[in-house]
Amino acid sequence: MELQVVKTEDGSHTLFVPEINEHYHSINGAIQESRHIFIENGFKSVQLKKPEMSILEVGFGTGLNALLTFKENENRHLKIRYVAVEPKPVEDEVLAQLNYPGLVGSCDERVVFFKIHKTPWDFPYYLNEEFILFKVNGLVQEIALGENKFNLVYYDAFSPEAQPEMWTEDIFQKIFNSMITNGLLLTYCAKGEVKRILKRVGFTVEGLPGPPGKREITRAVK
Numbered sequence: 352m353e354l355q356v357v358k359t360e361d362g363s364h365t366l367f368v369p370e371i372n373e374h375y376h377s378i379n380g381a382i383q384e385s386r387h388i389f390i391e392n393g394f395k396s397v398q399l400k401k402p403e404m405s406i407l408e409v410g411f412g413t414g415l416n417a418l419l420t421f422k423e424n425e426n427r428h429l430k431i432r433y434v435a436v437e438p439k440p441v442e443d444e445v446l447a448q449l450n451y452p453g454l455v456g457s458c459d460e461r462v463v464f465f466k467i468h469k470t471p472w473d474f475p476y477y478l479n480e481e482f483i484l485f486k487v488n489g490l491v492q493e494i495a496l497g498e499n500k501f502n503l504v505y506y507d508a509f510s511p512e513a514q515p516e517m518w519t520e521d522i523f524q525k526i527f528n529s530m531i532t533n534g535l536l537l538t539y540c541a542k543g544e545v546k547r548i549l550k551r552v553g554f555t556v557e558g559l560p561g562p563p564g565k566r567e568i569t570r571a572v573k
């Protein structure tokens with residue numbers, strides 16, 4: 352898969368996939384979009400009974416969401432278990448070109464970003480004493496997610512137009528089952544059909560204001 356590194360409006364990079372004519376993030380600002388959807392409306396909004404959180408990311412890609420979550424947790428000191436699913440890891444030469452370390456805002460983020468990508472696949476790994484990263488090299492359709500585990504889901508697949516097989520009732524039912532009650536699922540996608548599927552599998556669904564360039568995003572509560 353030939354990926355092109357592209358600069359977005361906030362100065363942060365994203366990747367463009369010519370075969371499907373899709374970017375990994377919004378061209379209006381990759382970091383801005385990820386922070387708004389997954390950190391501000393997800394990570395900061397989850398209700399916790401204990402100072403620990405299990406996060407599932409569908410579509411790990413560049414690792415930007417893991418980096419932002421790690422960074423945000425430097426203020427919260429939760430025990431994080433972060434499971435990231437990805438069938439096609441981005442190659443090292445491409446990752447090396449991304450300008451996320453330096454833009455996210457932490458003195459050791461270069462080290463953290465490096466660790467995020469150098470940790471082995473299919474093996475839980477402590478990024479520090481608070482944060483376990485478990486990168487799973489596979490398709491979300493095929494891996495076991497378990498039941499009543501996740502407080503938060505970052506659903507960051509390619510769009511329904513590019514990858515309709517990622518927006519099915521089967522996948523969302525499996526993810527719903529893997530979440531704990533009151534857990535949150537966030538996605539940039541606000542299509543009516545996707546929201547209807549989320550409701551059918553049992554979520555309560557709300558539309559929230561999107562980041563610049565996007566009117567609405569979706570938050571689903573179990």
Ligand SMILES: C[S@@+](CC[C@H](N)C(=O)[O-])C[C@H]1O[C@@H](n2cnc3c(N)ncnc32)[C@H](O)[C@@H]1O
Nearest residue numbers: 375410411412413414415439490491507508509
């Ligand atoms: C929109 S991009 C991901 C953006 C990523 N979260 C980031 O910040 O770079 C979608 C990702 O989903 C991955 N993907 C494609 N099919 C998948 C599947 N069946 N299960 C899980 N991930 C999948 C793609 O390889 C790609 O990395």
